[in-house]
Amino acid sequence: MSAVDTDDDVRDPWLPDLLLRTERDALVPLLRRAPEAAYGLRTACPGWTVRDVLAHCAAALVRIVEGRLEEGVFLPAANAADVAERADWPVARIVDELERGLTEAGPAIAAGDGTLDTVALGEWIHAGDVRDAFGEPGAYGGHSxxxxxxxxxxxxxxxxxxxxxxxxxxxxxxxxxxxxxxxxxxxxxxxxxxxxxxxxxxxxxxxxxxxxxxxxxxxxxxxx
Incomplete structure (x- = not known):
C-alpha cells in the first residue's frame, strides 16, 4: 500500500466505485452462503442486527442509484425508516438489492461533486461490521x-x-x-x-x- 503523506486532495472519482465493486465480490458470496440465523446476530451498530445493517446499506446505495437524495436522507431517522420498510422482506431480496447497489452506485457517485464519495467508505465499514458479527478474521481489512x-x-x-x-x-x-x-x-x-x-x-x-x-x-x- 502506498503512503498518503501530502496535503493535496486530488479526487479520484472512480475510487468509490472500485471500493464498492471490490467489496461486492468479497461480501455477497459470504452472505449467500450464510445460514438464516446469522442475519439475526447483533453488530457493532447499537440496536442493529446483521439484517438491519444490510437493509440500511442496500437502501442507501439504491437511493443514490435512483437519485432519491432528498434533504436528510442519510440522517438516523431516515436510516431507521429504510430499515423498517424492509422488515418483512426475505433476506435474499435484501441481498439482491445490496448487490445491485454495490454494482450500480459507483458511476452515480463518480458523476457527482465528491459529496457522496465517503458513502462508499461507510458501506465498506458496515461490511466489516457484518464480517465481525460473523466471526470472520480481518473484519475491517482485506484486499480493499x-x-x-x-x-x-x-x-x-x-x-x-x-x-x-x-x-x-x-x-x-x-x-x-x-x-x-x-x-x-x-x-x-x-x-x-x-x-x-x-x-x-x-x-x-x-x-x-x-x-x-x-x-x-x-x-x-x-x-x-
Whole structure:
C-alpha cells in the first residue's frame, strides 16, 4: 500500500466505485452462503442486527442509484425508516438489492461533486461490521483496505477531525489524516490500519494494540 503523506486532495472519482465493486465480490458470496440465523446476530451498530445493517446499506446505495437524495436522507431517522420498510422482506431480496447497489452506485457517485464519495467508505465499514458479527478474521481489512484508507482521509477532513499522523504497519510512509488546527501540534498514532479504521469509525477496540498521543478517541470519530 502506498503512503498518503501530502496535503493535496486530488479526487479520484472512480475510487468509490472500485471500493464498492471490490467489496461486492468479497461480501455477497459470504452472505449467500450464510445460514438464516446469522442475519439475526447483533453488530457493532447499537440496536442493529446483521439484517438491519444490510437493509440500511442496500437502501442507501439504491437511493443514490435512483437519485432519491432528498434533504436528510442519510440522517438516523431516515436510516431507521429504510430499515423498517424492509422488515418483512426475505433476506435474499435484501441481498439482491445490496448487490445491485454495490454494482450500480459507483458511476452515480463518480458523476457527482465528491459529496457522496465517503458513502462508499461507510458501506465498506458496515461490511466489516457484518464480517465481525460473523466471526470472520480481518473484519475491517482485506484486499480493499488500501482503497478505503484514502476515503478515510477524505472523511476525516470533512468531519473536521484534528490533524493526525499515523505510522501504520505495512506502509512506507505516514498517513496524514484530519485538518490542521492552529496552535495545536498534530496527533500521532502507531498501530495497524484495521485498528485505525476502528478508531475513526467508533468500532470496538477490544483486543487491539495501538498508541495515540495528542488527541482523544472521541475527537477522531467521523460518525457522530
Amino acid at each position: 483496505l488500501s482503497l478505503a484508507l484514502p476515503l478515510l482521509r477524505t472523511a476525516s477532513r470533512r468531519r473536521d477531525t484534528p490533524r493526525l499522523i499515523a505510522a501504520v504497519d505495512g506502509h512506507t510512509g505516514p498517513l496524514v489524516l484530519g485538518g490542521e488546527v492552529p496552535g495545536r501540534p498534530a496527533a500521532r498514532f502507531v498501530g495497524d490500519a484495521t485498528t485505525l479504521i476502528r478508531l475513526y469509525s467508533g468500532r470496538p477496540l477490544v483486543a487491539t494494540r495501538y498508541a495515540l498521543t495528542g488527541a482523544t478517541e472521541p475527537e477522531l470519530l467521523i460518525y457522530r
